Amino acid sequence: MGLDSRKLERYLEDIAETRAEGSFNRKTGRRIRAVVPMHTFGHPVDLDPLVETCRRYRLELVEDAAESLGSYYKGKHTGNWGTASALSFNGNKVITTGGGGAILTNHDKLGDLAKHLTTTARVPHKWSFIHDRLGFNYRLPNINAALGCAQIERLPEFIRNKRELAQNYLKAFAGIGGVRFFTEPDFARSNYWLNVLLLDKHFADQRDSVLDLINSQGIKARPAWTLMHELDMYRSCPKMDNLDTAVDLEQRLINIPSSAILGEPHA
Numbered sequence: 001m002g003l004d005s006r007k008l009e010r011y012l013e014d015i016a017e018t019r020a021e022g023s024f025n026r027k028t029g030r031r032i033r034a035v036v037p038m039h040t041f042g043h044p045v046d047l048d049p050l051v052e053t054c055r056r057y058r059l060e061l062v063e064d065a066a067e068s069l070g071s072y073y074k075g076k077h078t079g080n081w082g083t084a085s086a087l088s089f090n091g092n093k094v095i096t097t098g099g100g101g102a103i104l105t106n107h108d109k110l111g112d113l114a115k116h117l118t119t120t121a122r123v124p125h126k127w128s129f130i131h132d133r134l135g136f137n138y139r140l141p142n143i144n145a146a147l148g149c150a151q152i153e154r155l156p157e158f159i160r161n162k163r164e165l166a167q168n169y170l171k172a173f174a175g176i177g178g179v180r181f182f183t184e185p186d187f188a189r190s191n192y193w194l195n196v197l198l199l200d201k202h203f204a205d206q207r208d209s210v211l212d213l214i215n216s217q218g219i220k221a222r223p224a225w226t227l228m229h230e231l232d233m234y235r236s237c238p239k240m241d242n243l244d245t246a247v248d249l250e251q252r253l254i255n256i257p258s259s260a261i262l263g264e265p266h267a
């Protein structure tokens with residue numbers, strides 16, 4: 001479900017020119033600065049080869065870990081591989097603060113800079129108000145932070161229940177033809193943030209009828225988000241010629257109810 005490092009490698013071979021200061025897109029002349037892999041529905045992408053690609057092309061790796069709080073790649077939590085990464089505490093995520101999120105980084109200086117920029121870039125002083133950079137007021141309000149502290153205490157329980165729910169789905173769909181319950185990759189332990197059913201290829205044209213049927217039973221099911229390269233505002237952006245895998249998966253993918261409550265014992 002995630003960024004395919006082999007395809008990225010071939011794409012960069014084709015379009016990138018690497019100089020001392022970094023990589024540039026040969027066609028547009030613009031700097032290529034970062035690779036932003038996303039751990040789709042909580043399933044970690046294969047990060048090791050991406051780290052290697054970023055090293056060779058002098059790109060920053062920025063993990064979008066918004067969906068993967070509680071997911072592990074090769075025994076270590078997602079969000080640890082790149083320069084920085086982001087978590088989301090939106091209402092639909094594994095834990096919520098009502099809104100907001102967190103920046104993760106293992107680089108102390110970058111962490112200090114993030115803190116500075118997100119808190120209006122004010123220079124600490126007893127009474128003067130000097131702002132030394134263009135700053136932002138991205139503080140998580142205390143009330144939301146208090147909610148987050150209470151939620152984080154329950155994270156192990158939420159993950160346990162979500163993984164239990166995934167196991168129940170796996171068993172329930174095991175004997176059913178034409179559809180497969182999507183499970184974590186071998187190298188990962190996923191939080192199963194949003195559960196995924198994949199229709200067989202020859203049923204792809206029936207996805208919308210299946211969605212209609214499930215929703216008509218009072219059960220919420222939904223398609224994946226529209227792929228970014230198909231959104232109007234990104235249509236003219238540089239992209240790989242062949243995005244067949246993403247297109248194919250999007251056409252036959254259905255997200256089914258995934259709340260931790262559903263995995264509680266006796267739910």
Ligand SMILES: Cc1ncc(COP(=O)(O)O)c(C=O)c1O
Nearest residue numbers: 038064066067088089090100101
């Ligand atoms: C992969 C991914 N990135 C970013 C976001 C945005 O997070 P937020 O809603 O906290 O801005 C979300 C979800 O909302 C997401 O699923």
